[in-house]
Amino acid sequence: xxDTFAALAHGMAVAVQPMNLLYALIGVFLGTAVGVLPGxxxxxxxxxxxxxxxxxxxxxxxxxxxxxxxxGMYGGSTTAILINTxxxxxxxxxxxxxxxxxxxxxxxxxxATSAIGSFVAGTIxxxxxxxxxxxxxxxxxxxxxxxxxxxxxxxxxxxxxxFGDSPVRGLTSLFVGLTLxxxxxxxxxxxxxxxxxxxxxxxxxxxxxxxxxLFAVGEALYVASRRHxxxxxxxxxxxxxxxxxxDWKRSWKPWLRGTMFGFPxxxxxxxGAEIPTFLSYSTEKRLTKYPEEFGKGAIEGVxxxxxxxxxxxxxxxxxxLTLGLPTSATAAMMLAGFQxxxxxxxxxxxxxxxxxxxxxxxxxxIANMMLLVLNLPxxxxxxxLLAIPQPWLYAGILVxxxxxxxxxxxxxxxxxxxxxxxxxxxxxxxxxxxxxxVVVGLILxxxxxxxxxRALAISLGDPMTLLQSPISATLLGIxxxxxxxxxxxxxxxxxxxxxx
Amino acid sequence: MTSGDSAxxxxxxxxxxxxxxxxxxxxxxxxxxxxxxxxxxxxxxxGPEAMPVVVASGLALxxxxxxxxALRGNLPPRESTxxxxxxxxxxxxxxxxxxxxxxGGFILATSALFVTTSAAFGRRAVxxxxxxxxxxxxxIYLAFDRLLTLSLPAGPLERLL
Numbered sequence: 001x002x003d004t005f006a007a008l009a010h011g012m013a014v015a016v017q018p019m020n021l022l023y024a025l026i027g028v029f030l031g032t033a034v035g036v037l038p039g040x041x042x043x044x045x046x047x048x049x050x051x052x053x054x055x056x057x058x059x060x061x062x063x064x065x066x067x068x069x070x071x072g073m074y075g076g077s078t079t080a081i082l083i084n085t086x087x088x089x090x091x092x093x094x095x096x097x098x099x100x101x102x103x104x105x106x107x108x109x110x111x112a113t114s115a116i117g118s119f120v121a122g123t124i125x126x127x128x129x130x131x132x133x134x135x136x137x138x139x140x141x142x143x144x145x146x147x148x149x150x151x152x153x154x155x156x157x158x159x160x161x162x163f164g165d166s167p168v169r170g171l172t173s174l175f176v177g178l179t180l181x182x183x184x185x186x187x188x189x190x191x192x193x194x195x196x197x198x199x200x201x202x203x204x205x206x207x208x209x210x211x212x213x214l215f216a217v218g219e220a221l222y223v224a225s226r227r228h229x230x231x232x233x234x235x236x237x238x239x240x241x242x243x244x245x246x247d248w249k250r251s252w253k254p255w256l257r258g259t260m261f262g263f264p265x266x267x268x269x270x271x272g273a274e275i276p277t278f279l280s281y282s283t284e285k286r287l288t289k290y291p292e293e294f295g296k297g298a299i300e301g302v303x304x305x306x307x308x309x310x311x312x313x314x315x316x317x318x319x320x321l322t323l324g325l326p327t328s329a330t331a332a333m334m335l336a337g338f339q340x341x342x343x344x345x346x347x348x349x350x351x352x353x354x355x356x357x358x359x360x361x362x363x364x365x366i367a368n369m370m371l372l373v374l375n376l377p378x379x380x381x382x383x384x385l386l387a388i389p390q391p392w393l394y395a396g397i398l399v400x401x402x403x404x405x406x407x408x409x410x411x412x413x414x415x416x417x418x419x420x421x422x423x424x425x426x427x428x429x430x431x432x433x434x435x436x437x438v439v440v441g442l443i444l445x446x447x448x449x450x451x452x453x454r455a456l457a458i459s460l461g462d463p464m465t466l467l468q469s470p471i472s473a474t475l476l477g478i479x480x481x482x483x484x485x486x487x488x489x490x491x492x493x494x495x496x497x498x499x500x
Numbered sequence: 501m502t503s504g505d506s507a508x509x510x511x512x513x514x515x516x517x518x519x520x521x522x523x524x525x526x527x528x529x530x531x532x533x534x535x536x537x538x539x540x541x542x543x544x545x546x547g548p549e550a551m552p553v554v555v556a557s558g559l560a561l562x563x564x565x566x567x568x569x570a571l572r573g574n575l576p577p578r579e580s581t582x583x584x585x586x587x588x589x590x591x592x593x594x595x596x597x598x599x600x601x602x603x604g605g606f607i608l609a610t611s612a613l614f615v616t617t618s619a620a621f622g623r624r625a626v627x628x629x630x631x632x633x634x635x636x637x638x639x640i641y642l643a644f645d646r647l648l649t650l651s652l653p654a655g656p657l658e659r660l661l
Contacts, residue, residue, distance in 0.1 A: 051650070165576070168565040172524065175558045179527060182555060186538075186548035193552060194534050217593070224585035224620045391621035392632070395614040398589070399637065402596060402613060403606075403652075407644065410653045412601040419593040426586070431516065432576045449551045456546055 008130050011358025015366055020063050023056070024363050027064035028370045031071020036078050036382045037393060039223060041091075042313070043329035043436075044215040045072030048397075050208050050337060051404040058341040059356055065337050066363040067370070069330065070122060073313055074371050077114045077306055078382050082107060082235050090274050090309045093281040097294070097301030099235065104297050108241035113251045113299055114306040115375050116243075120252075121259040121307035122368040125314030128263050129321075130361055133350070136322040140347045146455035146466050148323075150475035152448040155269045155325055157482045160437035167486045169433045176424075177441020180205045187446075188453060200413040207336040209405055210442055211329070213418045214435050216401035218425015220394045225426070227390075236383075241376055251303040254284050258307030266315020269327050276312045280304040314364065321345050321357060324447070329436040332443050516578075517570025524563035531556035585620035592616030605655020610637040 014020065030052070034045045049068050053061035080091040081098035094114060101110040143151070160170035183194045184204030195201040243251065261276040261283070284300040285291065294301055317334075319325040324346040326332040338345050343353070350357050375382075388396075405418050428435055459465035467473045531552045540547030569575060592613040599609035614633035615626060623629060641658060644650045652658075 166569075166574075168562065168569060171558070172562045172566060175524075175555060175562055176527075178555045179531065179559065182531070182552055189539075189548050191538050191548050193538065193548060194531070196534075220617065221586050221589055224589055224617075225581035225583075226579050227582065227585060227621060389623075391618040391623040391629075394621055395617035395629075395633070396636070398592070398617050399610045399614050399633075399640075402593075402610065403640065403644075406600065406606060406609075406652055407650050410600055412597055415593075415597045415600060419590070419597065422593070423590070430578060430581070431520065432578075445555075452551075453546050 004131055004134055007134070007354060007358045008362060010355070011360075011362035012365075014059065014355050014359035015063060015362035020060060020359070020363070021366070023060045023064040024067045024366050025370060027067020028071040028367050028374060029067075031068035032075040032078075032371070032375065032378075032382065033071075033385060034068075035072035035075025036385050037075075037388075037397065038079050038083060038386065039219050040072075040397070041076055041215075041330075042069060042072035043211065043333050043439075044219075045075070046330060046333040046337065047208055047211040047215060048400050048404060050333070050340065051407045053337070053340075058343060059359055061341070062337065062356060062360045063363040065334060066360055067367040069313070069334065070118075070310075070364070070367045070371055072330075073310060074115065074118060074375055075382065077118070077309070078111060078375075078379070079386065081110050081114065081302070082383065082386060090277050090312075092274075093277045093305035094302055094309070096281070097298050100295070100297035101299065101302065102235035102297075106297060106299075107235055109243045109247050109299060110297075110302050111379055112241060112243045112376060113247060113303045115372060117251065117255040117258065117303045117307040118310040119368050119372040120255045121262060121309075121311040122314055123365065124256075124259045125263040125266075125311040126361065126364045126368070128267070129314055129318055129364075132267065132318055133322050133357075133361075136318065137347045137350045140323055143323075143347075143471065144455065144469060145451040145458065146469050147471040147475065149448055149451040149455060150466065150469075150472040150479065151269065151323065151325065152444050152451070153479040154475050154482065155319075155327055155440070155444060156437075156448075157479045158269065159327060159440050160434070161483055161486060165432070167483075169431075170437055173428065173433050173435065173437040174441045177438035178445040180210065180438070181442045181445030181449075187450060198413060200409075200411055204446075205417070205442060206405075206409070206414070207332070207339070207439065207443055208408070209414060209418050210421050211333055211336070211439050212401045212404055213421025214425035214428070214438060215329075216397055217418065217422025218429060218435070220398050220401075221422060221426035222429040223390075223394065225430070241379065247299055250288075250290075250299050254280070254300045254304035255307040257283060258304040258309075259311040262308035262311025262313075263315045266312030266327075267318040268315075269319045269323075269325055276308040277305040280308040317364075321360075322347065322350070326440060326443060329439050332436070332439045335443055512573040514570040514573050514575045517566060517575050521563045521567035521570060524559050524566060528556040528559035528563065531559065588616050588620035592620075599655070600653055603653070603655055605658045606641050606652040607634065607637045607657045608655055609653075610640070 030049055031045055034040060034048055035042060046068055053064055076091050077094050080095035081102050084095050084099035098110045098114065101107060156174055160174035161167040183201055185192050185202050192202055258280040261280045265276045281301055281304060284304040285294050288294065288298060288300050290298060316328050316331045319327055320331045320334060324344055326335045335345065343349060402418065405414055425435060455465055466476060535549040535552040538549040540549055595612040596609045599612060611630060611633035615629045618629045641652055642661065644652050
């Protein structure tokens, strides 16, 4: 307990250095500016802004990242409220009520309750992160390679199969990601796999190339292909920005309840902010004194899900920082940010670079504070960004998307891969395959393989080692249940339907 | 490609779904074919060829799963698409790759992509857009070159700066 306070105080000392404050400020500003653009969620915001941080030192760049992360989340909810295009499924609940409020001329209070709710939730969840992380690190140092392998199996299954619409399509995405993860030189034997004699492929598939291709290029192609379907309408922010006493009274409980949903679910290696946001939305709908307002712009329906969304974003940092386990697309991009400096999050990072980890956690507090102070006064600026005509907006997005790859590796092969992943992202959107499992598969696949091979090498090739460790046996059991549950439930549902 | 219309009867073989299943099966075959060339150097445990085979088995199973979904017509409905905008953006990407590949530099390459994408989203003012694109990409180039000291590929235009 005291250790946590000492570490956090040390982190604060790192974070409040003038240069680091500046990095946090730039991060928050850029994150909001990019996140507010329609169709760009936090994951893509982080992916697009990765190259900007190439030349910084790791500490400064991770602090900027914290700002980009929270800024991107905040920008996303602004878009959801003002033009009803949730950049990601986690903002869908916000768009549901928030856009109705904006249409009724209450856009100001909707933005305010989402900003203050995000601040409250982010702060509580970051405190949770600060106290949960060291405890989890103590636990994680006892993990052997077989336990890590089992943990990744849990993450694979929950990210792709358990919570999606169709387990078959989710797993298909995951296996495409795992296949991409195989490309390149095998680290243990130095043999090339799936490189087909192309030298650029020996280093493997770059996470940023895949993510930017799938998210940015894929999204631009998809929106272009169905341009005639959607007519986006920007709601002007009319009236007062401030919340009335009544608004406050109706908001504070949903903020806290949303946080209680968001943080634990985000912290489990289950991934996804959709579940807590929808849990929060349905809870608020049930508990409200004004049920007739739901569906027409109830402030509780913005306050709760927004808090849940932010709290779960901080929650996903728990498995990311302590176990190196990304459970959402955004967390996967954060991991790519760490890897660009050769840093591997996990128990070792807490021991070797405490200044970095605790500086990052402290920066999360600071970024949250900056967002609260900056965003409401600047809302006019963000609204103007939303008004960029669609042709220029997507042309600009594609220029920025390719710019990152051009800056990192200006080769024809790399750029062709970017375009190819763009087409893949387009087709996956069109045929309704989830995107995040591909990215998670690419990142975690190689790690899972090396842990499994290490475990088997230690046990002299005996696969029973996976079941002899109680941690690994339990985790594999959970993974198996999580894998089979949706199929069994579907079968039961069909059985019931036949009976009726 | 069949365009799924919600008015159609739900039990209908989905041809796109069959193609997806076939592609997954082909990918699995490529994995196995590639893994055959690897030598297992490990004394104990698994060599480098084991994981590709595991992933290939998963892909093969999923190919069957997708095939069944397609036969039952279980795929979610799809909206009709316009092929022209997609084609225009792909032309833009191809131009970008070609210009970078032949040493045309960052500014020309990204400007080409900007103009084609803007056209894909329905703009017809090619000259105005070209001017905007050139100014914007020049500014980006200068920002990267001078402020971040990251070198972007230089072509004839960049050498003038």
